[in-house]
Amino acid sequence: MKVTKLSGFPEYLPAERIVEQHFLDVIRETFELHGFTSLETRAVEPVERLLGKGGDADKEIYGVTRLADEGGQASSRDVALGLHFDLTVPFARFVLENAGRLTFPYRRYQIQKVWRGERPQEGRYREFTQADIDVVDVGELSAHFEAEMPLVVAEVFAKLPIGRMTIQVNNRKIPEGFYKGIGIEDVAGTLRIVDKLDKVGPDKVAAQLREAGRTDEQAAQCLALAAIRTEDLSFVDRVRALGVEHPTLDEGLDALAAVIRTGLENAPGAMVADLKIARGLDYYTGTVYETQLEGHESWGSFCSGGRYDALASDGRTTYPGVGISIGVSRLLGLLLSQGLVTASRATPAAVLVAVVEEDSRRASDAVARALRARGIPCEVAPTAAKFGKQIRYADRRGIPFVWFPGDGTGPGPGDQVKDIRSGDQVDADPQTWSPPAEDLRPSVGAPAPSP
Amino acid sequence: MKVTKLSGFPEYLPAERIVEQHFLDVIRETFELHGFTSLETRAVEPVERLLGKGGDADKEIYGVTRLADEGGQASSRDVALGLHFDLTVPFARFVLENAGRLTFPYRRYQIQKVWRGERPQEGRYREFTQADIDVVDVGELSAHFEAEMPLVVAEVFAKLPIGRMTIQVNNRKIPEGFYKGIGIEDVAGTLRIVDKLDKVGPDKVAAQLREAGRTDEQAAQCLALAAIRTEDLSFVDRVRALGVEHPTLDEGLDALAAVIRTGLENAPGAMVADLKIARGLDYYTGTVYETQLEGHESWGSFCSGGRYDALASDGRTTYPGVGISIGVSRLLGLLLSQGLVTASRATPAAVLVAVVEEDSRRASDAVARALRARGIPCEVAPTAAKFGKQIRYADRRGIPFVWFPGDGTGPGPGDQVKDIRSGDQVDADPQTWSPPAEDLRPSVGAPAPSP
CATH class of the missing domain: 3.30.930.10 (Bira Bifunctional Protein; Domain 2)
Structure with a gap:
């Protein structure tokens, strides 16, 4: 039709x-x-x-x-x-x-x-x-x-x-x-x-x-x-x-x-x-x-x-x-x-939680659950593709942060979060890490002047 | 029609x-x-x-x-x-x-x-x-x-x-x-x-x-x-x-x-x-x-x-x-x-700002402006009726607090706020007073059991 x-x-x-x-x-x-x-x-x-x-x-x-x-x-x-x-x-x-x-x-x-x-x-x-x-x-x-x-x-x-x-x-x-x-x-x-x-x-x-x-x-x-x-x-x-x-x-x-x-x-x-x-x-x-x-x-x-x-x-x-x-x-x-x-991005999500391999998706789900429980909108990567592809997925939507689960057993040591705009990547705990307040929700305003 | x-x-x-x-x-x-x-x-x-x-x-x-x-x-x-x-x-x-x-x-x-x-x-x-x-x-x-x-x-x-x-x-x-x-x-x-x-x-x-x-x-x-x-x-x-x-x-x-x-x-x-x-x-x-x-x-x-x-x-x-x-x-x-x-009340307003006399409405407006600037929903009384009538206006809508401007010259000494449920009335400054968090917005839940 x-x-x-x-x-x-x-x-x-x-x-x-x-x-x-x-x-x-x-x-x-x-x-x-x-x-x-x-x-x-x-x-x-x-x-x-x-x-x-x-x-x-x-x-x-x-x-x-x-x-x-x-x-x-x-x-x-x-x-x-x-x-x-x-x-x-x-x-x-x-x-x-x-x-x-x-x-x-x-x-x-x-x-x-x-x-x-x-x-x-x-x-x-x-x-x-x-x-x-x-x-x-x-x-x-x-x-x-x-x-x-x-x-x-x-x-x-x-x-x-x-x-x-x-x-x-x-x-x-x-x-x-x-x-x-x-x-x-x-x-x-x-x-x-x-x-x-x-x-x-x-x-x-x-x-x-x-x-x-x-x-x-x-x-x-x-x-x-x-x-x-x-x-x-x-x-x-x-x-x-x-x-x-x-x-x-x-x-x-x-x-x-x-x-x-x-x-x-x-x-x-x-x-x-x-x-x-x-x-x-x-x-x-x-x-x-x-x-x-x-x-x-x-x-x-x-x-x-x-x-x-x-x-x-x-x-x-x-x-x-x-x-x-x-x-x-x-x-x-x-x-x-x-x-x-x-709008600063095309989705409410502030974080994309990466998936290391499809078998460890539950570890990524657990990170997402911990972030959401503290009011941080996030989504889990749709596939366990190469990290470069997962980062591009976030970038296309304007999601500012990508979370990399550590050893794949759930939230804990080894987890890192990357600001994909600056490239900065730091150790992080999903029970305590928060994005800067201005990144929590999409911001709406006049477009930034072209560089 | x-x-x-x-x-x-x-x-x-x-x-x-x-x-x-x-x-x-x-x-x-x-x-x-x-x-x-x-x-x-x-x-x-x-x-x-x-x-x-x-x-x-x-x-x-x-x-x-x-x-x-x-x-x-x-x-x-x-x-x-x-x-x-x-x-x-x-x-x-x-x-x-x-x-x-x-x-x-x-x-x-x-x-x-x-x-x-x-x-x-x-x-x-x-x-x-x-x-x-x-x-x-x-x-x-x-x-x-x-x-x-x-x-x-x-x-x-x-x-x-x-x-x-x-x-x-x-x-x-x-x-x-x-x-x-x-x-x-x-x-x-x-x-x-x-x-x-x-x-x-x-x-x-x-x-x-x-x-x-x-x-x-x-x-x-x-x-x-x-x-x-x-x-x-x-x-x-x-x-x-x-x-x-x-x-x-x-x-x-x-x-x-x-x-x-x-x-x-x-x-x-x-x-x-x-x-x-x-x-x-x-x-x-x-x-x-x-x-x-x-x-x-x-x-x-x-x-x-x-x-x-x-x-x-x-x-x-x-x-x-x-x-x-x-x-x-x-x-x-x-x-x-x-x-x-x-719902706990029928309006978003947490406070009714009383009006002492129609000529001092601007003092009540100033109190309301100060409260709203700090995110407190309020409304100014529609008429400078007797306070009892103004309180009844709040009560009918479930507005929990009534604010009484002091000397009528604007926010300042002499202002008081009354919790019309308990009858408690205290000195208050619109630049600093806040209602309890649970009263800021109407709450929604199962009805309280009848006494």
């Missing part, structure tokens, strides 16, 4: 997967340090719920049907199912389904695959991993959570072997209040045009705003607001200097100032107030987040989210929330394809 | 998910200690490949189609896709697709969801997690890998908070050679009947064997072989005592003795030679594995696998392999539903 490559469904070779695991481990560890609890939801949701968000989402949804049921044999009690295309829809459904068994505010993280039937292209996949955190509460959600979300992801990015990631923060109430303050009623339509600023530039945005009925002065003011970007609290004065007054604008400025102030205190340099950030304004109602990787701004945002007044509602109770989502596969795909990150 | 429970798609609440994470962490850590590299394959495979294994699998496969493409609008270049129903089919495809970029013998582990459109029942799900290890080589696979697989899972089970798990091992060549030695030609048909032994008992198996054309004597010999079960190597003599001779039987006995001997040396008590174990004998060709949880034998096998001469083949090259698969969701589902395992 022909082997079929499927475009848009990335799979990693062992060394790449070690990079991915490192990223996922750092993300999980950081989320847990901040007291988020893990959630994993089923891969499928009723299609009706997936479509509920509206928009063009239906074109991207993968429907799921038992092959045996195709052609109308499905039981009429079955609901049509589809693969989730994000982690927010299943999270909202989970909250409604389990509200009575959860404690609120509910802090959850969720690291899972999602599926979108998009046209595949660089950095855009049909199956990809997202890592989300959200805090959701019943009825009301305290504003301080809006400042907490970007701190958590700033800590993630600081721990990852990537360049400087800047979190761009805005508050939806700022453009809303500002636009109303200069007499623009169609806030959503205006935002949709201003949102194209990075793509088409200020001249085209101004032209489109005028086409949409805005005056020259209004268009100029919209662009002036969108141009404000400050790392400190000076954005407030710069907005004030534009001379626009509106209570919603005041609210937005206060809220954004609180987020930026918390950022300055806890993670200086990680956040920037960027007043052109818009995002899917149909459901975000407060703070919104995007990110840029310094030097790779054209790659777009790897992490985004915001505050929504109604994450979920069952008619009686409304659950407001705030969340942020890291596009793990997009980030990794671009870093790996550009050779910007690499 | 109505919230829809989907039968067969289990989802865990926070404390249950912590149990699942612990199981998955132990499994991954043990696999990596043995030098297995991680693989994650895409969720979908061409339906043609999924059906390739034959049998009734088609009835269980979930097909995947873009909603937009339903009704025949899919491009003719698209292949029909389905969700994988195990991890072996995608692994075999991945090996063929990447043979030139992998190093052999290729040791991989894979922990992922799989999907089967079965009728849901206790311990049987439509979406569930499996944890597989396999070793695959080119052309030939050394026999010692057949002894290694059960050692790895024995180590997993020894580290998990479950009762004694026994790995039942057989070698397919034993019944094959034995049957041929007593004149039975239809080996597969005979095995299929003997395989029902645990379900229907020896009398019915004997009757069915006779119906299928076996003599009384042959039926009795088949049952005598199937009844042999020993923890040591004595199974060899017991088989010999049945007086049957065949070269394939000799091969099988030698191979099984080698596996059991390695087990006795490395993991005494973990394995048993059990000559009734058959498994899907259409593709297993050597050692086969099943498991039983002591005291819960009726739950069936939680972990099984075996040796196959042709895991994959592209016509020119054949890849033999040996593998074993842990049914994580089945095991967890039964343990959780019976209350046999529990």
Whole structure:
């Protein structure tokens, strides 16, 4: 049978997967340090719920049907199912389904695959991993959570072997209040045009705003607001200097100032107030987040989210929330394809235990058992080939150490271990020897410069 | 919109998910200690490949189609896709697709969801997690890998908070050679009947064997072989005592003795030679594995696998392999539903940092930052409620410690931490205080007996 490559469904070779695991481990560890609890939801949701968000989402949804049921044999009690295309829809459904068994505010993280039937292209996949955190509460959600979300992801990015990631923060109430303050009623339509600023530039945005009925002065003011970007609290004065007054604008400025102030205190340099950030304004109602990787701004945002007044509602109770989502596969795909990150080896094993002859394999097994009991990942050579061949086996995988059992009767006198990078070979006891800490697990980072 | 429970798609609440994470962490850590590299394959495979294994699998496969493409609008270049129903089919495809970029013998582990459109029942799900290890080589696979697989899972089970798990091992060549030695030609048909032994008992198996054309004597010999079960190597003599001779039987006995001997040396008590174990004998060709949880034998096998001469083949090259698969969701589902395992708390947080008043939240944030920098998971109280209410917030989640910031100006003199289980409250400095090691992360184990 022909082997079929499927475009848009990335799979990693062992060394790449070690990079991915490192990223996922750092993300999980950081989320847990901040007291988020893990959630994993089923891969499928009723299609009706997936479509509920509206928009063009239906074109991207993968429907799921038992092959045996195709052609109308499905039981009429079955609901049509589809693969989730994000982690927010299943999270909202989970909250409604389990509200009575959860404690609120509910802090959850969720690291899972999602599926979108998009046209595949660089950095855009049909199956990809997202890592989300959200805090959701019943009825009301305290504003301080809006400042907490970007701190958590700033800590993630600081721990990852990537360049400087800047979190761009805005508050939806700022453009809303500002636009109303200069007499623009169609806030959503205006935002949709201003949102194209990075793509088409200020001249085209101004032209489109005028086409949409805005005056020259209004268009100029919209662009002036969108141009404000400050790392400190000076954005407030710069907005004030534009001379626009509106209570919603005041609210937005206060809220954004609180987020930026918390950022300055806890993670200086990680956040920037960027007043052109818009995002899917149909459901975000407060703070919104995007990110840029310094030097790779054209790659777009790897992490985004915001505050929504109604994450979920069952008619009686409304659950407001705030969340942020890291596009793990997009980030990794671009870093790996550009050779910007690499793993020191293609296996967890730090040691290859050589086999002197097939009849003494049990002696090598005993060495491996002793090393593993002390947490040292190792593997026993697959064959009792010449030592040169066993060393090449280790070298091809990047295993740094090869262990030579002594007299073949088990761990004991005569055992030696060789660092195959330096060639250093020393006497060693499997009950006490340890590799240097940096060799215990594969390390992940920027590739070493070529010699 | 109505919230829809989907039968067969289990989802865990926070404390249950912590149990699942612990199981998955132990499994991954043990696999990596043995030098297995991680693989994650895409969720979908061409339906043609999924059906390739034959049998009734088609009835269980979930097909995947873009909603937009339903009704025949899919491009003719698209292949029909389905969700994988195990991890072996995608692994075999991945090996063929990447043979030139992998190093052999290729040791991989894979922990992922799989999907089967079965009728849901206790311990049987439509979406569930499996944890597989396999070793695959080119052309030939050394026999010692057949002894290694059960050692790895024995180590997993020894580290998990479950009762004694026994790995039942057989070698397919034993019944094959034995049957041929007593004149039975239809080996597969005979095995299929003997395989029902645990379900229907020896009398019915004997009757069915006779119906299928076996003599009384042959039926009795088949049952005598199937009844042999020993923890040591004595199974060899017991088989010999049945007086049957065949070269394939000799091969099988030698191979099984080698596996059991390695087990006795490395993991005494973990394995048993059990000559009734058959498994899907259409593709297993050597050692086969099943498991039983002591005291819960009726739950069936939680972990099984075996040796196959042709895991994959592209016509020119054949890849033999040996593998074993842990049914994580089945095991967890039964343990959780019976209350046999529990987590000490429902959140990773070891500490709740109280908030004295909303205006001093930044002081609490600073304490949390200091604790997290030293790897202590914590969360800051959501509101500056009365301390009693903040303590109840921690108690409901099982967070063992509540931190009271001192003068509200940040970490420093006056800070105290309370163990809310004992009521002990002591002065503490967030730069130096640590919880007891056993409280740092949630612990997972058998529930404490009620007082």
